[in-house]
Amino acid sequence: MSRDIAKAYEPRQIEPRWAEFWVKEELFQADPAKPGPMFSIVIPPPNVTGSLHIGHMLEHTEIDILTRWHRMRGYNTLYLPGTDHAGISTQRVVVKYLADQGINYHGLGREAFEKQVWKWKEEAGGEITQQMRGIGESCDWSREKFTLSPEMSRKVREVFVRLHEEGLIYRENRLVNWCPVCLTVLSDLEVIHEERPGHLWHIKYPVAGTQEFLTVATTRPETMLGDTAVAVHPEDERYKGLIGRNLLLPLMNREIPIIGDTMVDREFGTGAVKITPAHDPNDWEAGRRHGLEVIDVMTDDGHINANGGPYTGMERFAARKKIVEDLKQQGLLEKITDHVSAIGLCERSKTIVEPRASTQWFCRMKPLAEPAIQAVENGAIQIIPENRRQEYFHWMRNIRDWTISRQLWWGHRIPAWYCGKCNEVIVAREEPKRCAKCGAAELKQDPDVLDTWFSSGLWPFSTLGWPEKTADFARYYPTSLLITGYDILFFWVARMAMLGIHFTGEVPFRAVYLHSLVRTASGEKMSKSKGTGLDPVALNEQYGTDAMRFCLASMAAPGTDIVLSEDRLLGARSFANKIWNAARFLFVNLEKFEEGGASIEALAGPEVSAKAPYAWNGKVPLIDRWLFARVAATVETVNDALTNYRFHEAAQSVYQFFWGDFCDWYIEWVKPELQGADRGRAAVAWRNLFAGFDAALRLLHPFMPFLTEELWHQLPQAPGAKSIALDAYPEARAEWKDAAGLAEFGLIQEAIQGLRTVRSEMKLDPKKKVAAEFASGNVKTREVIEANRAAIERLGSLTELHVLAGKLPPGDGGMRSTAEFDLRIRHIVEAADPGVELARLKKEIEGLEKAIASKEKQLGNETFRSRAPEKVIREMEETLAGQRVELGKLVARRKALVEA
């Protein structure tokens, strides 16, 4: 950078280089043999065919900040990357891709289709991991995993077989959620409920052998084709007598019984419920209780099947329409009322899910859930933010069995084989040659695959080598932390907790931090499919990845969603530019200093920094004491904030430090000293400046890795030191903490700001230097000001500052008073408007009076004095005394002004 420095920071010139460097140098490869405390994190595997969206950007930024922060603090750190095969969603993408080319995937056949998906994966599958490299994630790429790799497949089969042996996995015919578009069964979680206005159709069923009718109310008339009973409440006076009689099912002309069942709510509808065991979960149960026939009237793709009489072949909603029409025509439709009901939609296709009886594989969850509940209860797994614990508990305590089979081709094939001869079901790790029961060789593997979440549920231990006892597993499991979105708490987090504990005997992660969702300005979840997402890759190009990372971090308060705006990004970009320009200042001025024979090696570098701050004439200058005290305070704030996942607090703290302290005060203060005639003094100033800057870079690195890496390389480093990422995070060294230094410098800041305010109020030309007076009754205060007079004069644009004892009498010019000191700039102001000054005084006096009154009231209160902590009382008294002094001064000033 040093000789030809761009005036503005241009991330595009810098980021790709370092992104490549980090990968090529394999800087983040973990070594289980290395000593030290451990920090491990496995990535929530993104969809292999996906691309980086804004949610990933946030998640990966948070993961990478914590990873880099731990690594710099000496932890043996592993950040394990990988991707998910994402069964249903990937299959949908490829099916559509083929369809666009006029290819029907069914026609292709299973094997050819699978080949297509693998081909797709090879082509598109690299994108997201490539993007992750591009944004500088400090992953160990040598350990990258894919949920559908042969290696992972073996682990999946192992788990399946063991669960089956334990009786936790079973196959059964029951009512499941069916998606007629995806053509597969779905788990309960994959069905999203949405309230929609609909109707309640009141249909008259003729009572067999009479002229009477029984009216039933239904929201889904088309299911009547499969009705096998009508239920009424056994104690319902209206219908009691009908129980046991038969009804003639309209349109189908089948006789069905009237049954009594307490499931019926007498208040709802007509109090009579049609029972369709094949297409409603309640009815399914009722059917079992009463031994009713199950008549499935639907095809896989949501049409009426051969059981549907005249409606056979019709699409389900077309059939609904026709059935209603026909009923109306036959005079069997009593009425239609409006009714809002929650309907189930397929998470992927948004199709209305059809409840349907089907034979599927299930996993018994209760026994798995119990230990996972306890793990969170007893703190073995910590969930942050805390309020998500409740959701976790609620779901886990009401958990139902998990439908794990899917009628897809893309996924882990279920390791079950059926004997063509004796129908024996064989579940095995390897494909069996013969039936274990009858010895026949006619075995056929179950065509279905496992729910994607089944394999991702094993992720923390499968990726680390389980069931083998690998070094990685021993060293990095249980993982330290999981960072993921709260939207997959049940899908993924809960299942990992259950399976992890069950198979390893240990929790899969010590803590789960559930990050926010990034929303659009209108509050919607950002989504690419809806076109409401911001493209992080494009934004990174535009503003810089560091700016994006910093922006997200500064907004990532736990528990609240993020609304990202370009305004905020602009602010973060400015911050990056500010850092760049601070560096530019250093190097540009260093050149001038170097002309006198100094070299950067003598002024900067790890050995020089280690001894900072440097003294001059036996004393560390106040400004340097102050700077390092601020470094220590910032380090403490950042460490504390990151320990508690308070990214926004950490980001805000480094921002304030770098911009507010380092640039606005420190650099401005030391400017003249750096180029001063006294080269010894200047060398000390340079060393302290570089040491401060070096600490700042390391402090900032987890948030803004590219920029800090670039600048770090411009400074002398230890031989063999490769990257700031492997350097040490600054420590809050005890010798840097300096309360007195902070207080003294605070006083000076207040004085300078006071002077500037007065100048501004007096509308003085910024270039015009004037004389000023400073007065304080405190000897120590006067000494501090006197000792730093030159800098105060410079930063306050003064010709000279007179330091006086006591207080300033009222007089001409602009005045400013605090409890500690008085300031005045004497100046004849031509068009000075005393009204403006009076108005300001009035406002300040009123504010003070209000504050004083409230304190006097409190302090005068006996209960307060007896109950409040002593510290609070003492502080309040001190403040009050100060405010009274200040008020006195302001009132005197006002009086003098009015009289003049």
Add this chain to the structure above:
RNA sequence: GGGCGAUUAGCUCAGCGGUUAGAGCGCUCGCCUCACACGCGAGAGGUCAAAGGUUCAAAUCCUUUAUCGCCCACCA
């Protein structure tokens, strides 16, 4: 039907029991001061959604209400 969260400066949000409530952006005034106009300096702007309550002390804890949002749920 249950549960959770939000409501604070024009905007986006921090703060969650103890001084006159903060930040970024925007706004006003003044500055191209030899690192940075993606900048520098100085300001204006809020009865912390409403009403009760607890407390010596409430934006902060409790209750109710209103508005908005989310999650869970097999009332046909």
